[in-house]
Amino acid sequence: MTANDLFIALPELFILxxxxxxxxxxxxxxxxxxxxVSFISVMTLVFAGIMVMRWQVTDAATVQYAFNETFVRDSMADVLKLFCFVVLGAIFIYAKHYLRMFKLFQGEYYVLSLFLLLGAMVLISAASLLTVYLGLELISLSSYALVALDRDNRRGSEAAMKYFILGSLAxxxxxxxxxxxxxxxxxxxLSGISEMAALASNNITLIFGLVFVVIGVAFKLGAVPFHMWVPDVYHGAPAAVTMLIGSVPKLAAFAMAIRLLDNGLSPLQDQWMxxxxxxxALSIIIGNLVAIAQTNLKRMLAYSTISHMGFMLLGILSGTAQGYSAAMFYSIAYAIMSTGAFAVLIMLSRAGVEAENLDDYKGLNQRSPLLAAVMLMLMFSMAGIPVFVGFFAKWLVIQAILDVGLLWLAVLAVVFSVIGSFYYLRVVKLMYFDEPETEVKVTAPADFRFVLTINGLAQLLLGIFANALIALCVASF
Amino acid sequence: MSIQVLVFYLFGTLLTLSALSVITVRNPVYAALFLVLTFFTSAGIWMLLEVEFLAITLVLVYVGAVMVLFLFVVMMLDINLSRLREGFARYLPVGILVALVMAGELLLIIWTKGAQKLPLGEGNPDGFSNTAYLGERLYTEYLYPFEIAAVILLVAIVAAITLTHRGRREGGRYQDPARQVQVKRDDRVRVISMPAVDNKERDA
Incomplete structure (x- = not known):
């Protein structure tokens, strides 16, 4: 180990x-x-972001290794880490309001979240099987504890228990x-594995190993048929925690898929494809169909996550640089969208009661036009309506699979994204065309409203100026 | 057959049998004790592989600490055995079916693709210390993963305390050492004068 090794891993050391x-x-x-505590945590993210950007790796050709090739810093790692900071910063500001409302405001939320972030960073920068596994465990352990944060809530404890048992199994x-x-x-x-696997790509034991690796990745992403935990955990966890486990770990899981399947096992591409x-295909079908039947917004968003992860996998399975960058764009766009959607849920919640039923959104436009407009943008973006960022995310992954000749999969994805827009647009209909059931004013602190407005506008702006983000993702591969 | 292979098969058989017993015996205390035997025999197999440090750690940590704790819990909990076995007969056919299908699938793949025999490793040279080697690797080559593992343990502690510690309750009784040492005789002992009573007179 040299001083240079420490320098390369500076953001991780700082967060720790x-x-x-x-x-x-x-x-x-x-x-x-x-x-x-909340303020210092946000500042930590700002400075970590500056550290990454100051010495950012901007082209795919530069790869810096540290600590005997257990740590890698490349363009993909830096971009993903930056977006982890951005999303987590927003989450910290949303969470402060939520935790105060639900009398859960304690430093542990921030500490465990930062450890979760550290796990995500380790996983994003993993260059060895050991660091992949340890990063994953760090994320998982922190999230199990966070799900059970409201320990007197039976639903939360049950969700944490399910998550813990299924997660340990995975x-x-x-x-x-x-x-x-x-x-x-x-x-x-991982690079050594890639060399060795190229010599023995038909090795039966290697393919056996690959199957289990794919299961592990699918579980983390929540892809069908390893999605059983997603609805229960999303529903049972406090909204501030659901928001967290729906965003940063998804970025890390994307990186994990790339690291293991592309960096490590690319010679076995025919198999994992x-x-x-x-x-x-299963995630897109089941996620979208079951989401229609949900009356609870948290469960609906959980099934929508499953379908989004299906779309993201489309990009990875194409196995091309174009597909990888499309999947990366998708996961970043998704993390921003889902954070915003949960923030709207938090803003509508009152002390002790989460606004998790779809009926709570009736006539929202009359109660708070700004909040309704933000939610409208988020839902349009999730549904993949043009101009919003979600449209470009879907467009890019579908283009990527068309380029490798999977026409039937592309058609299936388009058909089910049309079916899926039903439940997103239902929320919009409830907000704008129904009468409100209550006249209670919707309030939140100024910083909360400010970040939420930016989050909503980001859907539009990242859509209109999608090229900048696309360029970042393309430069990573 | 060399003596090593003989010892390996002996330990291997013992390991498999005791592992089977862990899940088949009725009494949970026996199950825990069989688990101790399982750990012990696997430590023996590791010893054959010349990884003495890991073998010793397995015995010290798992047998010495984890299993003692386990036995403690098993003995303290009042486990209702009949409830644990409820529905066993009902699930048995499905269980056997699933196991057979999985075994069949495995055999089919091995049969069509052919099992590969991994080459045997070479033994370590004389005077090789596994403990020294492990320590050296751990703090040089694998320093980064080692530190991450330490962070995971830290998170486990933080998580456990967050989820169980409820702070001091109102009205609870706690010791305050500062007040304890300041205590005076008058706070604890009260001397009161009472009129003398004649016992004989009272008893009578």
């Missing part, structure tokens, strides 16, 4: 140090000054697969 520091500061803060399967791959190739480094095709 600050998470420990915030934990200590929180211990000595009186309850009425706890807002400081980790076990992944680890089993990784051990087989290690057994065949004799190396933990077929597996991912099944996962993607």
């Amino acid at each position: 140090g600050m998470a420990c520091l915030i934990m200590l500061i929180d211990l000595y803060l009186p309850d009425n000054r706890r807002g400081m 980790s076990g399967l992944l680890l089993y697969g990784l051990s087989m791959i290690y057994g065949v190739t004799g190396t933990l480094s 077929g597996m991912l095709t099944v996962l993607a």
